Amino acid sequence: MSEKYRVIVQLKSGVLDVQGKAIESSLGELGVDTVSDVRVGRVVEFSASSGDDEIKKLCDELFSNPVIEDYTIEKIASEKIASERITS
Amino acid sequence: MKVGLVLFPGTNCDHDVVVASNDLFGADPEVISSRSRELPANLDLLFLPGGFSYGDYLRAGAMAKVSPIMKSVKEFGEKGGKIVGICNGFQILCEAGLLPGVLLPNKTTRFISRPVTLKVENSETYLTNSLSKGDLITAPIAHFEGNYFAAPEVIKELEENNQVLFRYCSSEGEVNHEDPNCNPNGSANSIAGITNAKGNILGFMPHPERAIGVGVPLDNPAYERGASRSELFSYQG
Numbered sequence: 593m594s595e596k597y598r599v600i601v602q603l604k605s606g607v608l609d610v611q612g613k614a615i616e617s618s619l620g621e622l623g624v625d626t627v628s629d630v631r632v633g634r635v636v637e638f639s640a641s642s643g644d645d646e647i648k649k650l651c652d653e654l655f656s657n658p659v660i661e662d663y664t665i666e667k668i669a670s671e672k673i674a675s676e677r678i679t680s
Numbered sequence: 681m682k683v684g685l686v687l688f689p690g691t692n693c694d695h696d697v698v699v700a701s702n703d704l705f706g707a708d709p710e711v712i713s714s715r716s717r718e719l720p721a722n723l724d725l726l727f728l729p730g731g732f733s734y735g736d737y738l739r740a741g742a743m744a745k746v747s748p749i750m751k752s753v754k755e756f757g758e759k760g761g762k763i764v765g766i767c768n769g770f771q772i773l774c775e776a777g778l779l780p781g782v783l784l785p786n787k788t789t790r791f792i793s794r795p796v797t798l799k800v801e802n803s804e805t806y807l808t809n810s811l812s813k814g815d816l817i818t819a820p821i822a823h824f825e826g827n828y829f830a831a832p833e834v835i836k837e838l839e840e841n842n843q844v845l846f847r848y849c850s851s852e853g854e855v856n857h858e859d860p861n862c863n864p865n866g867s868a869n870s871i872a873g874i875t876n877a878k879g880n881i882l883g884f885m886p887h888p889e890r891a892i893g894v895g896v897p898l899d900n901p902a903y904e905r906g907a908s909r910s911e912l913f914s915y916q917g
Contacts, residue, residue: 607829608866610785654746657739657775659782660829 594639596668597647601656602633637668683709684719684726686753688733688744693766693887697729700889714747725762725806726753728769730822730887740783740825741771750776762806763881767823770873770883779876779883780838781830783823787866791824796864798846798872798886799853805845805879816853817846819886821864826885828867828874835868845873846884 603609612630619627636655640647647665656663683701687694694711701709709727710720719726734743744750757763757778765773773779786792800808800815811817830838838844848863848870849855855870856862863870865885873884 608784608787608827610787610789610827614789654738654742657742657782659831660784 594641596639597637598666598668599636599638599647599651599655599663600633600666601636601651601661601663603631604660604662607660681705681707682720682722682724683707684712684723685709686712686714686726686728686749688714688731688747688772690733690735691729691731691768693730693768693889696887696889697727697766700892701727703892712749714744714749717748717752719749719752719756723756723761725764726756728753728763728765728772729889730767730769733768733772736768736825739775741768741773741775744768744772745776754778757876757881760878760880764807765881765883766887766889767821767826767885770885771825773881773883778881779874780834781828781874783825783885784827784829785825786823786827786864788860788864791822792826792864793820793822794864795820795891796872796886797849797851797853799849799855801844801847802842802875804842805875805882807882808845814853816849816851817888817891819888819891821886823865823885826865826867828871828885830868835871838871838874839869841877843875843877843879844869844871845875845882846871846886848872 609631611632615632616628616630619625619630651663651665652658683705685694685697698709701707712719733741737743753763754776763773763778765779770779771783774782795818798817798819800811800813800817803809803811803813803815847855848867850862854862857870872886873882875882
C-alpha cells in the first residue's frame with residue numbers, strides 16, 4: 593500500500609546560504625526590516641510503498657547532500673488531518 | 681594513449697575537451713554515453729567535461745552521480761584510473777564521493793563568467809607536471825556553484841597532503857581568500873581544484889581547455905623552461 597511522504601531538505605547551520613542572503617537583501621527593497629536569518633530549503637514529496645530504511649537511503653544518497661544538508665521525513669496522512677514525523 | 685569522456689544529458693563542454701585532448705595528447709577521446717554501463721577497456725584517462733548535466737536539477741552533479749556509467753567510473757577511479765573532472769565534472773566527482781567536499785553557490789550570488797588567474801599548488805600530477813609550483817596560469821571560469829566547501833578537518837587534510845591543485849589569485853599572484861579580486865567565488869582557502877589522496881583523480885572549476893594556446897601569459901617563466909603554448913598541461917606518464 594502506498595503512503596505519501598514529504599522530505600524537507602535544509603542546509604546545515606553554519607553553511608553559507610547564498611540564496612537566503614540574496615532574499616534578505618530583497619526584503620530591504622520591499623521596505624521590510626523586521627525579517628532576518630532567511631534560509632532556503634527544498635521539499636520533495638512522493639508516494640512510496642518501500643520501507644522506512646529504503647526511504648532514508650534515498651534521502652542520504654540522492655535527495656540530500658550529507659556534507660551540507662540535513663533532512664526530515666514526514667508521512668503525510670491522506671486525510672491531511674495530521675502528519676507524523678518519523679525521523680529527523 | 682587512450683582517452684575517454686563521459687557525456688551526460690546536458691554536458692556541453694565536450695567539444696572543447698575533444699580539441700584539447702587532440703592538441704595536448706594527440707589522442708581523440710572516445711565519447712561514452714552516461715547510459716552505458718561499462719567504460720571501454722584499457723582507458724588511460726577519463727574526462728568528465730563541464731556543462732549542466734541534468735539541468736543541475738536537485739543539485740549540480742547530483743543526478744549525474746546515479747547514471748548507469750558511474751559504477752564503472754567509480755571502479756576505474758578506485759583502481760587508480762586517471763579521471764579529470766572539469767567544472768560540472770568536478771561537481772559530479774564530489775557528489776559521487778570520488779573527491780571530498782562540495783561546490784556551493786558563489787558567495788557573490790552571481791554566475792561568474794570571466795578569466796581568472798590560478799596559482800599552481802601541485803605540479804606533481806600527470807596534468808601539471810610540465811609546470812612548477814607557484815606558476816600562474818590563466819583560464820576562464822563560468823559557474824554559479826563554484827564555491828568549494830568542505831569540513832575544516834577535510835580542508836586541513838587537503839592542505840597537508842598536497843591535494844590542493846590550483847588556488848585562485850589576483851593577476852599578480854596574490855592569494856586573498858576574502859578579496860573577490862583574488863578569490864572570485866568565496867571558495868575555502870581560495871581552492872580552485874583538488875586531487876584525491878592517491879593523485880589519480882583531479883577536479884577543478886576553471887576551464888583550461890578553453891584557454892589552450894592562451895592559458896599561459898607570454899612572460900611566464902614556464903616558457904623559459906621550454907614549454908610551448910600547447911604544453912600548458914602535458915601528460916608525462
